[in-house]
Amino acid sequence: MTQDTLHPHRSAEALALVAGVPTGLYIGGAWVASADGRVIDVTDPATGDLLASVADGTVEDGLAAVAAAYDAGPAWAATPPRKRSEILRRAFELMIEHSEDLARLITLENGKALPDARGEVAYAAEFFRWFSEEAVRATGDVQTAPGGANHILVIRQPIGVSILVTPWNFPAAMATRKIGPALAAGCTVILKPASETPLTALAITALLIEAGVPAGVVNVLPSRRSGPVVSAMLHDDRVRKISFTGSTEVGQRLLREAADLVISCSMELGGNAPFVVFDDADLDAAVAGAMLAKMRNGGEACTAANRFFVQRGIAPEFTKRFAAAMAALTMGPGLGDGIQVGPLVNEPGRDKVEELIADAVQRGAELVTGGARGREDGWYYQPTVLANVPAGSSILREEIFGPVAPIVTFDTEDEGVRLANDTEYGLVAYIYTADLARGLRVSEALESGMIGLNRALVSDPAAPFGGVKQSGLGREGGHDGLLEFMESKYIAVQW
Secondary structure, eight states: OOHHHHOTTOOHHHHHHHHTSOOSEEETTEEEOOTTOOEEEEEOTTTOOEEEEEEOOOHHHHHHHHHHHHHHHHHHHHSOHHHHHHHHHHHHHHHHHTHHHHHHHHHHHHOOOHHHHHHHHHHHHHHHHHHHHHTTOOOOEEEEOTTSSSEEEEEEEEOOEEEEEOOSSSTTHHHHHHHHHHHHHTOOEEEEOOTTSHHHHHHHHHHHHHHTOOTTTEEEOOOSOHHHHHHHHHTSTTEEEEEEESOHHHHHHHHHHHHTTTOEEEEEOOOOEEEEEOTTSOHHHHHHHHHHHHHGGGGOSTTSEEEEEEETTTHHHHHHHHHHHHHTOOBSOTTSTTOOBOOOSSHHHHHHHHHHHHHHHHTTOEEEEOOSOOOSSSSOOOOEEEESOOTTOGGGTSOOOSSEEEEEEEOSHHHHHHHHHOSSEESEEEEEOSOHHHHHHHHHHSOOSEEEESOSOOOOTTSOBOOEETTEESOBSHHHHHHTTEEEEEEEEOO
16 A cells, blocks of 8 residues: 555655654664554644554553663663764764754644744754763762761762653654753663654654664654553653653653652643843844744743733833734745744644633733634634733633733833742743843842843753743753763762
């Protein structure tokens, strides 16, 4: 049976892009079908067309992946750091070499506009380059004990078999941000990509194989049965680490599960990022920053600006310019020429955006621009700006994950800080002001793991990414990201 017969509604470009992507589970160095033969249908959110069907992993498959990772662990941990470094560096080079195909594949299964997808691939590849350099820098410490009786020797060792659970919104970057440090540290992994976007993870896996990753070191397990599969792996005593990116609700559940065997947890959870604009801000820079912080990935990002707090003196002009910029964006299928906003990833995501806007407008918010689907041939929603959003609106409490910007005015610095901190989340916050002293003062006062001060893009492989409060535990990126996959061993010694 030909690919065209299997998937008659796919375009020629879609056929070409997915043709070389493996569709099985990758366990112990082999591509295999799921234990029960079930598959996951992957669709294009711009059209609803079927792109491919990939293996749907079972609990049995998950435990097989754990066994493969465990068996491969000692040899990989003993591999010289320089060798691990060279493999990761080669993976970086291969991602750059295949960057355009990877970007188009991301757009096909995720829906984001192609320029966003290209940016993601470049960002994702950098994690392999950064951690190829960090692989040789897992340094320890030596010091004399304060009492002088002995020396304190601290060495870093790989934590062991690690489960990596990634979301659909950045299917390349979230995978490399976890695989890179784990492999650099000497850990073996089981990657469980989101069932909406497994093709990107499978394509990157093929590049890792080409780069020289040994069998069993990286195992990849797409599955719609995420809860039972991940739970079974967390209750296998060969597993020592879980790194999860996703909703706070699911993260809380995984933390409870991980407690049974006291498994180390890194959690990058939800966000509700404030974007605070003071009267003295450079208005052009603030509007440009608002567009970037809000609309990267069409708003489907945990770092997306979610609540806009604008000081009263500048609020009318900021709102006018911001709404005009949002209204000027071109919406359509992500692979189309000049497209700046693609569809949301699925129907529930679009429906949630509609519900949040309806609640805000019913409470008295002013719809400045947008507020409609715009197209009916996919999961689209127009870039939208709401002004004078009243306190208590759901849109100020929940993560929007869509192209919607609610604006609230404030008067004093203290009020702006209070409003920004009025959330259970604390991943990232953005501040625009011409007063550096104020900017640093407010940066210290905001309850957030990351701050963009007169800057709307904070993510960098060399920087520690992560939040406080219910936005998570631990950090990814930077040297901190490597240490998340290592244990410190203390040796008391005399010589």
